[in-house]
Amino acid sequence: MTDTDGSRFSNCLYRVEQVQQGEQKAAEACSMNMTQLMSAAGKAVFHQLQSYFPAPARIAVCCGEGNNGGDGYIVARLAQKAGYQVQVFALKPNVELPEPMESDAHKARAAWREQGGSEKPLLDCSPEQFDVLVDALFGVGLNRALEGDPVSWVQRVNGSTTPVVSVDVPSGLNADTGHVPGAAVRAHLTVCLVALKRGLLTGKAQEHTGELKLEDLGIGSTFKQQNEANWFRVNAGRVGGWLAPRSRCTHKGEQGHVLIVGGQPGMSGAVILAMQSALRAGAGKVSAACHPQVQAIVAAAQPEAMVHGIKETDSLEPLLREASAVALGPGLGQGSWSQEIFSQVMETDVLKVIDADGLNLLASNPVRSPKLLLTPHPGEAARLLQMTTDEIASDRFAAATKLREKYGAQVLLKGAGSLLVTDRGRCLIDRGSPAMASGGMGDLLTGLIAGLLAQRMAPAQALIAGSLWHAIAGEEAGKDGERGTLASDLLPHIRQLVNGYGRDDG
Structure with missing residues (x-):
């Protein structure tokens, strides 16, 4: 390390x-x-x-x-x-x-x-x-x-x-x-x-x-x-240099293209949050591939993003070819549409951040690949390892290591004192706030990590830095009150952190 x-x-x-x-x-x-x-x-x-x-x-x-x-x-x-x-x-x-x-x-x-x-x-x-x-x-x-x-x-x-x-x-x-x-x-x-x-x-x-x-x-x-x-323990000061300063002549094409895949009917908010987070992380372009029934809702939420309604998996293939990184899972669901979309994405060689129902589908269809970045909470980790949540809680270090061994992926086991097992070693993030105990926080993290990947940050670095900055952003947002903090309240702080403002040595 x-x-x-x-x-x-x-x-x-x-x-x-x-x-x-x-x-x-x-x-x-x-x-x-x-x-x-x-x-x-x-x-x-x-x-x-x-x-x-x-x-x-x-x-x-x-x-x-x-x-x-x-x-x-x-x-x-x-x-x-x-x-x-x-x-x-x-x-x-x-x-x-x-x-x-x-x-x-x-x-x-x-x-x-x-x-x-x-x-x-x-x-x-x-x-x-x-x-x-x-x-x-x-x-x-x-x-x-x-x-x-x-x-x-x-x-x-x-x-x-x-x-x-x-x-x-x-x-x-x-x-x-x-x-x-x-x-x-x-x-x-x-x-x-x-x-x-x-x-x-x-x-x-x-x-x-x-x-x-x-x-x-x-x-x-x-x-x-x-x-x-x-x-x-991850030191905030150490990850600060992982995003290089931008050239004065850069353009959006050089800052990567994130594709958010998910958003079945009734779950458009998850895609929107991941999409917004990827944009605030600094990705040059962000697209969303969602169910046709929620396309208009997602498109209306963020004019800077490109939103595509995906009815058949054939229409997803050209989007995957253009993507620098994929965020798979926010609002994806587990129905037949979801399973077909999941299978299509998993066949590609692009880097994939998998969360939420993407993890639940992976548990049913295990794949071992270094192109995966897995971000389970304890319940999802239990399904991925075919264990109980209590067994995960009894030794989180062992669980995180087993996930790495089984899936060959960069792994983040979320929760208080998040654990990461990656190409760069094993580390712990003891940052964050009880204010983050609200819906959408995981979707925000998924988009943030994908946004860092799109900007050519190495997968292990993207997982570590994204997890840390997400936790610090939660602390900052929580200063206005732990109760009632929304996932979207973290977005301004994420923007500051990826630009080098508000960092500390943790």
Whole structure:
């Protein structure tokens, strides 16, 4: 991956196993042992907490039995020394510690007790009695649903208004996949330690991590050198140069021709949005091939586009020959007309962005081709892979990779923390807004990607840049209010983004 990872460690995403196996080697290379690393972790979390909640705030620190709990005991000890009012609640309170101490977590717990700190049972914690709660119950090693007392504790924590700071990962969340198999803490702040775990940024995880802060504990640079990341966050600044400045002598013929294929009766709006998006993306010419019954509606919506009513597939062939890129699926439907149109398009060698009913028809008629750019949401991905939506949600990374393997395509798995598996590697886009939860957003994205393809952007680049700019446009449109934002509200922002305005480093 060369174009989207950038040089920042915060853009590198790792599997939990990589961090667990690699942190000791990185620490040793930095002249630190694991006891010192745990101490650094506790200090980092405490300093983050301190920046939000000054002393003498009331702090509840909830500790488990592993290293995550050890971090919590260090936080408690530092906070007490700094003048905070601290109470520790333990999963197994007041247990006898072994002699000699078997782990760094035991040592941290003993140091808390030596300082006069006490431990109360986890379920004695009433979050509303505190100004902030530190969640140090379970760390990244948890890969199953919580059971017993922790479930009741999570329900109590999530039902309160007390802010929660989670250590490394909110308890109950799978940090490798982003899956939430049962009860999980909804943190206001998650302090991720050593390196970013990929699961914190996708799927339901975004409802649980809150604000995400990375603390590399002084070993991040070394860890990056020793461990190869295979997923990356897309940096907005990196994709900005992928559309070259236009020549003063250019003309529409040099800026590509997008053909939007879809629009059965009753679904003309999808074609219109894709058509408008392709135009605002900068395509020189945009045509739409739709059902004859909606031709007049589509043509009236955008005078700059050329609109053709397609009754027989023979009349589609010359349009396909002229196209630089095809957007297949917006409002296409799945009836006999739709199936004939789909088959005709799939026989051509032109680059094709496939969405909506185009994906549903592809699921029934699988084709493997590098000329495809697939943009499914989880439900469509489930149909393409003959899986359930729950199975997709349980490991979005695996699902995106399987789509790439099965169809040989550039793949975008949409949703919070969108995942892309392309010729340029595997990356994640953690941008966007709840304002985008309205109809037509996918049609807009399809047209945008096709518009970038038409301007000779490489397929992987078009998918990555289009997805990112679509997400940022959604954020900008959502600033006027998350409720009531329409897909068409994104169009002015798309125009700005493809022209280099309003970009940031994300």
